[in-house]
Amino acid sequence: MDGLSRRNALKAGGVAGAAGAFAMVAATSTGRAQPWTWSPQGSVAGSGSGADPMTVWDPEADELVGGLIDRGEVPRINDALRTWTRNGQPLPAGLPPELRDFMEYARKLPQWTDPAKLDTAIQFNKKRGLYLGVLYGFASGMMSTVIPKEARSVYYSKGGHDLEDRISKTAKLGYDIGSNNAYAPDGEMIVTCVKTRLVHAAVRHLLPQSPHWVHSAAEDIPISQNDIMVTWHSLPTTVMKHLTSWKVPIPVHESEAFLHSWQVAGHMLGVRDEYIPKSWPEANSQAAQVLDPILAPTPEGIKLADRLLGLGANIDLTILSKPVLGAFTRFLLGDHIADGLHIPREPVWDPLLRFSWGPFIAVREGILTAVPPAADPYWLLDEFLRKAALMYLSELQMPISIEIPTMNRDM
Ligand code: HEM
Structure with missing residues (x-):
């Protein structure tokens, strides 16, 4: 099935039909060297279908945003959303009702959020800000250039022409998650995640239409749940790996809190709970399967x-x-x-x-x-x-x- 027809399969039935479309794409080859074996028992959900995340995208957001782009509604929406900056702020007036409904749902923190852990994460971020800055910038930032699918999709999407602007926007997420009030009503992390989820949905709709993408990439729809977890591991998992190898003393409750702030981020970016690792050992084992084998220059x-x-x-x-x-x-x-x-x-x-x-x-x-x-x-x-x-x-x-x-x- 080619990229566009796969998208159309998702489009055809809307959210309700997504499960059927998903079953259809799940049957196709994923291009993974080894079969997906990471168990959902190692996830924050503790259970799940076990479906390969390479065959799952974000059907609710993708269907919605694809429609908004096709109907030319996005510029007006961007104007309205520019004023929406704080987690606790009501959504701006004038959004299409289906977008408003989705955003109200997408901005809710998962039930398993632990506010005490998020507080500890803030302390950790404050204490370790200097190391986190260089590691997000160089370990994660440079690693993103050797994640082939990410490098290609960034290069051929709109942000690829103005890399500095693109980096500052991605850095914003690293900054928001580390700020004092990240997920609190006066913080900005929830807003950043929900907007990013919409941007990723737009990229899934747009990139398969680019002639450069079609010719250069051996894939159809970008940014699967697997891809998001690959990038996720280039962030907290990689940062923690370096801090550990540098022998920076980190109390267990702080390292778990740091992980928790990123588990919440994964959920808010639209990753299913069954793919979000529940512990560092689970994160490391998933990274060994999804991140380590794919790093390569393009x-x-x-x-x-x-x-x-x-x-x-x-x-x-x-x-x-x-x-x-x-x-x-x-x-x-x-x-x-x-x-x-x-x-x-x-x-x-x-x-x-x-x-x-x-x-x-x-x-x-x-x-x-x-x-x-x-x-x-x-x-x-x-x-x-x-x-x-x-x-x-x-x-x-x-x-x-x-x-x-x-x-x-x-x-
Ligand atoms: C946009 C973060 C995963 C490709 C963005 C933006 C943020 C972000 C903050 C908005 C910035 C902007 O508008 O430029 C993240 C995080 C991820 C993740 C935290 C995972 C934890 C991925 C993956 C891919 C990807 C896996 C591709 C395989 C893109 C592209 C854009 C984007 C192409 C749009 C750039 C444009 O404006 O043209 N991402 N991202 N992202 N992301 Fe991601």
């Missing part, structure tokens, strides 16, 4: 990575230069990925990071009290850490409004 990802590495020069030409950011990427993601992204080796920073980052973190964390005689590298790494986190935050300085796209990238 021509689109190489171009995106190159542009990402160039952004630091806007802030500090020396310490955030392309070669230094490249070395940090190599340090975080390894030689295989760095070579695949054509990142050149860096004679000073590659060994500096390899040998001094671990001790540097240990000194910062008070685990190692005696600073070695050559303290210069520590000063340099501290400077790098602060500036790199700043680079990430500086992407957030302009007012950011997440908007539903109505077209693909104009190539």
Whole structure:
């Protein structure tokens, strides 16, 4: 079944018919190297159909947003939604009733939300903001360029032509989830997630119409539930993996709270509870199945990575230069990925990071009290850490409004 006819199958019956369409697509090959084996018992739902998430999209949102785009209603909706910024704020007047109903439903936190854990997550984010900034920016951000489906869909969608704008919008989600009031009525995370869910639905409708997409991608509809979980793992799972390998001391209740804030985010982005891991071991086992085997360079990802590495020069030409950011990427993601992204080796920073980052973190964390005689590298790494986190935050300085796209990238 080709992309458009698969979409039409979803469109045909609306939400009620989606289950039938889903059964139909589930029978087709998923292109997965190994069959899907991750059990829904490891999820926050504790049970589920066990269907391969590569065969599931977001039928409620997709049907709705596809219709809004086709009827030319989106510009007016974007105008109205620009004023909707806080979680507790009523929806603006003038939205089409079916969109209003969907958004009222989509903005509800899941029943399993634990407010005490969300509070602890806020403490964790505050305490670890600097590390989280560099890790979201470089580990997750650069990893997104070697997730082939994500790299391709970002490149060919509207946001692909203005990468800086696109990064600041994605950074907004990382910022909102880490802010003091993330999911509280005066926070913005729920709004960001609901708008992103609508944007993703729009991308599912639009990209299959792009000639570039059709020619370059061996897939039809982008952003399946599997794809969302792949990207999800490039965020909290990858961040926690690095914090652990750097031996940053994190009490169990804080690491569980951080996970919880991301479990809620997954749900709010439209992921079914049966695919959201209930614990770190479950998250790691799912990531080993969905993320690790698929990381690979693509021509689109190489171009995106190159542009990402160039952004630091806007802030500090020396310490955030392309070669230094490249070395940090190599340090975080390894030689295989760095070579695949054509990142050149860096004679000073590659060994500096390899040998001094671990001790540097240990000194910062008070685990190692005696600073070695050559303290210069520590000063340099501290400077790098602060500036790199700043680079990430500086992407957030302009007012950011997440908007539903109505077209693909104009190539
Ligand atoms: C848009 C976050 C998964 C592709 C966005 C936006 C955010 C976001 C905040 C709005 C920013 C904007 O309008 O540019 C996330 C998060 C994900 C996720 C947190 C998972 C946890 C994915 C996946 C794909 C994808 C798996 C593709 C395979 C896109 C595209 C856009 C977008 C193409 C639209 C860019 C445009 O405006 O043209 N995403 N995303 N996202 N996302 Fe995602």
